[in-house]
Amino acid sequence: MRMSVIQMSPGADKAQNIAQARALIEGAIAADKPDLIALPEMWACLGGSREQKFAAAETLPASGEMGGPAYEFLRQMAETNGIHIHGGSIGELAGDRLYNTSLVFSPVGVELARYRKIHLFDITTPDGQGYRESATYGAGEDVVTCHAGGTHIGLAICYDLRFPELFLALRRKNVDLIVLPAAFTLQTGKDHWEVLLRARAIETQCWLAAPACTGIHHDADGEARVTYGHSMIVDPWGHVVAKASDGIGWATARIDKAFTARVRANMPVLEHRKLA
Incomplete structure (x- = not known):
């Protein structure tokens, strides 16, 4: 399977973000012909006020029903191009709560999975900027996987x-590939992003694909927030096999399940595990 991770610089304008995502997806398809494309975290609306976040969020449809603009964009991009689309994450409106939710679509436009972000970003970065994701979003509870062709994600x-x-x-759950869309801050990303991605790949002996936001957006008070970018794909031995350059773009690599099998057979760490 060939996979592309898309690196975007979104803001609070949903229509502009969809246009940017479309151009990047079409560019990756034309250049690299991937079987699976993944977008970053909250690409449809990053930053802005609480009201803007709620306005941009979408109530996710039941099976077979029409969804909102971002949902239908993802579904149609998958169906039109005959590829799997991992929709990064978008704001999901559920009653009076929002969730940070990933969606995956098949090459015929069928929704394969929904995942609500479990761990919410309530921290203060080294430069003193505070983030309180739980003030707007609820936390998910479920561990979610799906299949894209012969790859378990x-x-x-x-x-x-x-x-x-x-x-x-x-x-x-015997996944081959873990997809982690992100909007990592510059302050945390420059020290921890690649280190943690490589560590999780080595520990799990899985491929890690991490499409990320890059550039500047603004919060409700107009304060500039900078995301780190550096979207990448890491193999099960912990090698970075593809990485996006600065700015918007994408990176592409082949997900080699035979390599995964060799790594796991030669060093069966899951079978050796003693503690839960």
Whole structure:
């Protein structure tokens, strides 16, 4: 399977973000012909006010029903191009709550999976900027996987990266690939992003694909927030096999399941595990 991770620079304008995502997806398809494309975290609306976040969020449809603009864009891009689309994550409106939710679509436009981000980003970065994701979003509870062709995929989002127990749970479900869309801050990303991605790949002996946001967006008070970018794909031995350059773009690599099998056979760490 060939896979592309898309690197975007979104803001709070949903229509502009969809246009940017379309151009990048079409560019990756024309250049690299991937079987699976993944977008970053909250690409449809990043930053802005609470009201803007709620306005951009979408109530996700029941099976067979029409969804909102971002949902239908993802579904149609999958169906039109005959590829799997991992929709990064978008704001899901559920009653009076929002969830940070990933969606995966098949090449015929069928929704394969939904995953609500479990670990919410309530931290203060080294430069003193505060983030309180739980003020707007609810937390998910379920460990989610799906199949894309012959590849078994596990789902995680951004801050989940710091919690290896989730990745162990996905490995125990025998996934080949874990997709982690993100909007990592510059302050945390420059020190931790690649280190943690490589660690999770080595621990789980899975491929890690991490499409990320890059550039500047603004919060409700107009304060500039900078995301780190550096979207990448890491193999089960911990090697970075593809990485996006600065700015918007994409990176593509082949997900080699035979290589995964060799790594796991030669060093069967899951079977050697003594503690939960």
